[in-house]
Amino acid sequence: MIGISVLLLCIGTALILSRALTGPTLYDRVLAVNSFGTKIVLLLGVLGFFMGRPDFLDIAILYALINFVATIAVLKFVRYRSFQVTLVRRDTEDVRARR
Amino acid sequence: MIEFFQALASYWAIIRPIAGAAFCLIGGFLALVGAIGVLRFPDFYTRLHAASVTDTGAVLSLVLGMALLSPTGFIFIKVLAVGIFLFVTGPAASHAVANAAHTAKLEPLTGHFGRVDDPEDGTPL
Numbered sequence: 310m311i312g313i314s315v316l317l318l319c320i321g322t323a324l325i326l327s328r329a330l331t332g333p334t335l336y337d338r339v340l341a342v343n344s345f346g347t348k349i350v351l352l353l354g355v356l357g358f359f360m361g362r363p364d365f366l367d368i369a370i371l372y373a374l375i376n377f378v379a380t381i382a383v384l385k386f387v388r389y390r391s392f393q394v395t396l397v398r399r400d401t402e403d404v405r406a407r408r
Numbered sequence: 409m410i411e412f413f414q415a416l417a418s419y420w421a422i423i424r425p426i427a428g429a430a431f432c433l434i435g436g437f438l439a440l441v442g443a444i445g446v447l448r449f450p451d452f453y454t455r456l457h458a459a460s461v462t463d464t465g466a467v468l469s470l471v472l473g474m475a476l477l478s479p480t481g482f483i484f485i486k487v488l489a490v491g492i493f494l495f496v497t498g499p500a501a502s503h504a505v506a507n508a509a510h511t512a513k514l515e516p517l518t519g520h521f522g523r524v525d526d527p528e529d530g531t532p533l
């Protein structure tokens with residue numbers, strides 16, 4: 310039954326990778342890549358249990374971290390065309406006056 | 409009393425791998441459903457809805473199944489770490505993508521199903 314689960318996850322990653330390659334807009338691609346990363350993390354964990362080597366979970370943790378940061382970084386770069394803009398809103402004069 | 413707990417422990421040892429495999433199967437099915445939804449839905453916002461099935465349901469089921477299958481306590485803690493991290497960052501990333509698309513004024517698909525040349529034909533979307 311774990312083997313069937315691995316097979317289902319493999320089919321899911323293949324389908325979602327095709328959406329990432331053919332997505333009409335950029336946001337479709339980003340969403341598909343993010344979902345692909347989540348599925349790959351789950352596939353790594355289940356594959357480790359299927360092969361009797363749960364040490365794959367370390368790689369799964371690492372890939373989950375990289376996946377989240379990469380999604381946010383791509384979205385930020387598309388919005389601001391730079392990685393150097395701060396995401397925190399500046400406390401400008403009119404915001405301070407409105408308080 | 410002690411016999412009852414011993415019987416409970418033996419039943420638990422039998423049930424645990426079966427329950428873990430069943431949860432893994434449910435999680436794989438949910439992941440496949442989410443992938444089909446992302447591939448087949450017509451619009452970005454509907455695809456976002458399909459992707460969140462993977463982010464919550466499949467993660468929860470597969471992590472629960474792997475936690476039931478884990479042989480030692482250390483592996484259990486690692487599985488739990490993967491689960492908590494995915495469960496926190498998945499919806500956050502989905503919200504970031506949706507917010508970026510909405511800020512970039514990506515229009516949702518509205519209108520009717522059916523023929524493109526006759527908008528009155530077909531069922532309302």
